[in-house]
Amino acid sequence: MPPASKIFTGFRALGFVSNHVPLAVRYHQKHNENYIVTCVGKSFHTYNCSKLGIVSVSDAHPDDISVLTVDRDLTFTACRNVIRAFTRGKQVIHTYEGHKSDVQLLLPFGSHLISVDVDSKVIIWDIRSEGQYTEIEFDTNIFDITAICHPSTYLNKILFGSKQGTLELWNVRKNSLIYSFTGWGVSVTVIEQAPAVDVVAVGLASGQIILHNLKYDETIMKFLQDWGPVTSISFRTDGHPIMTSGSANGHIGLWNLEDKKLLSQMRDSHLSSVTGMQCLPSEPLMVTSSSDNTLKVWIFDKPDGGGRLLRERSGHSAPVNMIRHYATNGHNILTAAQDCTMRSFSTLHDSHNKSLGRASYQKKSTKKKTLKYDQHKMPYVVNFVAEPTRQSDWDNVLACHRGLRVVTTWNYQKSTMGQYKFDHESFSEDANQHMHTIAQCVEITSCGNFGLIGYSSGHIHMYNLQSGIYRGSFGDPKGHDSCVQGLCVDGLNQMTVSAGRNGDVKFWKFKTKELIDTCELKTTVYRLLLHRESSMLAVGMDDFTIIIIDLDTRRIVRKFIGHDNRLTDMTFSTDARWLITAGMDCSLRVWDLPTGRMVDCFLVDTPVTSMSISPSYDFLATTHLDDVGVYLWANKTLFSHVALTALPSNYEPQIIDMPTTKKQVSEADVKEDDGEEEFLSAEFKSCEQINNELITLSLLPNSRWQNLLNLDIIKQRNKPKEPPKAPKAAPFFLPTVAGLTPTFAIEKETTENKTSKPDLGSLMPLCKLGQLLQEFTTRNKDSCDKVLDHLKSLGPSAIDTEIRSLSPELGGSNHVLKQFLIFVQDVLNTNRNFEIIQAYLGLFLKIHGETLSDDREIVTELENLSELQELSWKSIQDLFNQTLCLVNHVRTAVL
Known part of the structure; x- marks a missing residue:
């Protein structure tokens, strides 16, 4: 079956760190290092705790991972009703199938694995043989399992917590109930073993935390957090009697078990629920994860005993709105998302990622407040433009915000908001008329000195980015009678192009701001895109068509028809040969400008909201609806021959698999291995073993083979220039033969009777x-x-x-x-x-x-x-x- 796309193939996904699945921590004795495992959808990442550097990425699952846990050697995941065991952090070596419902809990138990599905059916597996040891079934109306724990020193005993609030202790070897705890009448959310024997911490949906003695069925102490249900619990084991708890609001509480009181609060540690929490063994460190796509390491060194953020890996916590490649090397991608932040992602290494901060009306006041309750927070960025020419001198990013007339500046090199917020005083003087005016589009000239802003009222203003001074407007008093949908300036700052909502495209002199020409289109304009080197102007229309205008002649030279729904974004290739468009019909189309034909088309699972092709021509970056990631697609024409023939008019596009954090491999291609210790190097293969895979x-x-075809030339070159001279005559005038040792020439008898030559070859x-x-x-x-x-x-x-x-x-x-x-x-x-x-x-x-x-x-x-x-x-x-x-x-x- 031919591939869905002739030109592009999935490469990798950027910006994923963690999700709602709790993290897991494993200590590697040989490396003397703690490794953190987090889930990112269909795969999981393994990080080292010392630098939060990524160690490995697992093979992709057929669906999203619902549960994640680890033991000394293996990593266990549950995807729907199938459980998989991974070795070396990425390869599947065991598969466990037996559940009829989705698995919700996993617990490694020695050489066994305990799994619980949503129907409260418990199966105990033998890890090595993949066989079922025993099964336990519960009635969800009486005992709906929500938490599971193995109490220390309790041989073959498992403690189950239920939605009804009761707890049950089972002997899994004998498949018998040992004891039933009456509970507290509230759903149990988490059970964690305390450092003390016979004591467990039970977190409830009401916010209560109960320290209970299992041996005597007695409650030792109770705590109550006012932040909602308890989502995670952990204990410090470095000599301090501290218990930590996470809440659904993102707060973390530190409880002193000796004084039986709240020691400290870590408010707004995460923007959403703290789903994963683990204090590292014998260290004053704690790692937490959340569904806000962050992974954090905290150190307890504050005077009040609280935790300070030590290291962090993060991505966008809300869907990405817009992306653009930054600079000409194509190594960085600038993004703006609905979490009101702007970030830069590196295509080379995650260590080069950085955040430009969050939009705020008053940055100084924002630093004093927490981000979650920031009263000065601005709406998220919906459109921006960046120009790296003068990035070392002044702000080089202009951004429009949702529903705002104010346009902000950002500094990429300093990774912060800029010093200017552009809002012309004429709008404030006539506040009633411009009450609903908002900034629609922005543009920065190629020299990096001027910024242009188009408004919904039809005004087009220009500012100096170095001084922030207003430099005039295009039109008197405004350039369009309708909303300005696009702005472009050519590479030599000679011409400005603007497009109005009602379909008029106007060409202005940049310096004098005089109107040169107007191109009237019959359909509403949605977006404008200019390729400065070739002067090709792409105009996206609301009737799903794309028009190409030559900026020099100001004439329509191409018209592309093919999308079935609204256009979302367009991008030119570096040489202006391709125009790539995306729409709400979930399709990406590649148009060849010289021939005017569509050369590639494929479908994705969710519509593309923004895209950008690398200036180096190697990657296409896309963002998708309700997705926090940035997806990279490799350009196959750079490393293989691709026949770019035009597609027929009745071509049916196919759906292409989305890139993952690692290239997806089907389960049939996954090879089983012997389950050796994780992170060991692969077995060495000698030259004899790779003969069938590589050229040897x-x-x-x-000198033994390279000149075989040139021997004739070499012999001709080495031929002596003069014929050999006859040696001096020997005594008695006998003829001699030349050589190292002179010898006498003896005449051989010749046969005079030969009449024909024989076949010398025979x-x-x-x-x-x-x-x-x-x-x-x-x-x-x-x-x-x-x-x-x-x-x-x-x-x-x-x-x-x-x-x-x-x-x-x-x-x-x-x-x-x-x-x-x-x-x-x-x-x-x-x-x-x-x-x-x-x-x-x-x-x-x-x-x-x-x-x-x-x-x-x-x-x-x-x-x-x-x-x-x-x-x-x-x-x-x-x-x-x-x-x-x-x-x-x-x-x-x-x-």
């Missing part, structure tokens, strides 16, 4: 190579190695002589020539000695080319050899292209 060279010196003996080829048999490794070893042992001149001796005129035969071709095919099939067999074959064809073409059987072997040679070269050419692309990318990367 012979490692012979180049009288000459067969050379050693010919004898080995006569003994050669197909698919016989020993006979193939004998021929090859013999050729390897010879020098260039000897190889030339041996191959020439295969000719029928010099003692060989057509059968021997055919055997040589079969021998070459066998060597090519092994993928070994690739360079020398090519040299031998080239010399063979050069010497015996005319003889080979006269024999029909040999011609058949030549055709077979040609097909095999084409396949071999194609595989190595693909490897060359892929490696060259990687080397070029690394060479040009600015780290």
Whole structure:
């Protein structure tokens, strides 16, 4: 089946850190390091705790992960009703299938795994054999399981908490109920083992935290947090009697167990519920995760015993509205999301990601308040433009906010909001008329000095970004009678283009702000996009069509029709050959401007809200509806040949798989391994083991094979310029023979009775190579190695002589020539000695080319050899292209 897209293929997803699934922590004894595992949808990430650097990314699941837990060696995940065990943080080695409902709880228990589904059916699995040890079924109307825990020192005992508020202690080996706790009449949300034996902490939906002694069924102490249900509990084990609890509001409470009181509060630690919390063993550190897409490490070093943020990894906590590539290297992507923040994501490494902060009317007052209750927070950014030309001198980002007339500036290099907020005084003077006026679009000139703002009232204002001074407006008093939908300035600051909602596209002189020309369109304009280098202007219309206008002639040169719903974004390729468009019909279409035809089209699961192609032409970045991630699509035309033929008018696009944090691999392709310890290096493979996967060279010196085709030239070059001189006559006037040791020449008897010359070829003996080829048999490794070893042992001149001796005129035969071709095919099939067999074959064809073409059987072997040679070269050419692309990318990367 052909791929859904000819040009693009999924590469990876950026901006995902964690979600609502609680984190898990494992201590690796060999590395002396704690590793944190977080869920990011269909995959999970493993981070080291020392730097929060990502260690591994798991293989993708068929659906979102619902539960995540770890033991000493393996990571267990539940996806719907299937449980998987991963080794090395990414590879599936065990699969457990038996539940009929979705799994909601997992607990590793020695050599067993306990799983609970939404129907309160408990299955105990043997981890290694994947078999079921026993099953326990509960009636959800009486005991609906919501929490599970293994009390320390309680052999084969498991404690279950229920939605009804009761607790039950079971012996899973005997499959019997040991004791039932009456509970507190409120749903149990979490159960955590305390450092003290027989004591567990029980979190309730009412906000209560109960420390209960299981041995005597007595409540030791109670705490109450006023922030809603308890979502997570953990205990410090570094010598301080502190219990930590997380709430659904994002607050964290620290409780002193000796004084039985609240020690400290960490308010607004997260923007949403604290789903995962774990105090690291014997360290004053705590890691937390939340559905706000953040992972944080806290250190307890404050005077009041509270925690201070030590390290953090985060992404957008709300869907992304707009993205644009920043600068010309294509390594950074600037994003704006509905969480009122702007961020920069790096396509090279996550350590280069940074946040530009959150929009605020008063930054100083915002720093004193928490972000969650910031009264000065501005609405989120809906449109922005960035120009890196003068980023070191002044603010270089302009942003429009939802429902606001004020336009803010941002500084990318300083990663903060700028000093200016543009709002012309004329709007304030006539407040009644401009009460509902909002900023619609912005533009920055290529020199980075001027910023243009288009308003819903039709006004177009220009400001100096260095001083913030107002530099006039286009039109008198306004440029359009309707809402300004787009603004563009050419690369030389000579012409400004603006588009009104009612379909009028106007061309202005940039310096004098005089109107040059107007292009009236019949349909409402939705978006404007200019490619400055080629002066191609793309106009997106509300009737789902795209019009291309040549800025020099101001004439319509192309019109593209194909989308079935509203356009969401457009982007030009670097060379202006492609225009890529996206719409609410979930399709992405690639239009070829020279031919005016659509060359690629594919569908995605959710509509694209914004997209941007890299200036280096290697990646297409997209954001999608109600999604916090940024998805990268690789351009296949850079590393393989793609035939960009026009698609037919009745072409039916196919849905393409969305990129994940790691390339998705089907379960059928996942190989089982023996489940060795995680993070161990893979087994070494010698050259003999990779022959079927890669091309292997012979490692012979180049002088033994590189000049085989040039021996004639070398001999001609080394030929003496003067003929050899006759040596001095020996005594007695006897003729001598030249050499290192002078010898006398003895005349041989000649036969005068010969009347005809005999067939010299039939009288000459067969050379050693010919004898080995006569003994050669197909698919016989020993006979193939004998021929090859013999050729390897010879020098260039000897190889030339041996191959020439295969000719029928010099003692060989057509059968021997055919055997040589079969021998070459066998060597090519092994993928070994690739360079020398090519040299031998080239010399063979050069010497015996005319003889080979006269024999029909040999011609058949030549055709077979040609097909095999084409396949071999194609595989190595693909490897060359892929490696060259990687080397070029690394060479040009600015780290």
